[in-house]
Amino acid sequence: MSIDIHSDSLLTISQAAKSLPMRPNVSTVWRWVLQGCGGIKLESILIGGRRLTSSEAIQRFADARTAQASGEPIPSRTPRQRQAAIDRAERELAESGI
Numbered sequence: 001m002s003i004d005i006h007s008d009s010l011l012t013i014s015q016a017a018k019s020l021p022m023r024p025n026v027s028t029v030w031r032w033v034l035q036g037c038g039g040i041k042l043e044s045i046l047i048g049g050r051r052l053t054s055s056e057a058i059q060r061f062a063d064a065r066t067a068q069a070s071g072e073p074i075p076s077r078t079p080r081q082r083q084a085a086i087d088r089a090e091r092e093l094a095e096s097g098i
Contacts, residue, residue: 003045008054013044016053029053032061040064 003010011019017029032042033053043057067073 003043003052003054003057005045005047008056010052010054011058013051013053016042016058019055020058038065038068040068 013029013033014026017024017026020029029042031037033044033051034041036042040061042053042061044051044053046052
């Protein structure tokens with residue numbers, strides 16, 4: 001899933017750090033964005049030279065890290081699965097006349 005600028009609650013990286021209960025350092029949040037943690041990256045977008053994330057992306061990041069720590073498999077789609085989903089959606093739209 002990715003950040004939707006129209007529906008997600010966008011935050012700067014500094015705001016993201018301040019919004020979390022344990023108040024991680026801003027550099028920690030930057031590291032989550034750029035390098036990830038345990039192979040999982042915090043989603044972000046770049047708009048006008050500013051890096052933004054969202055409350056929803058932070059929740060997805062926390063859910064994925066928690067699942068990983070609990071030993072649960074982290075769902076991920078391969079490029080082939082993603083393309084198949086796109087093809088299905090386009091077919092459904094074409095069938096409905098959109």
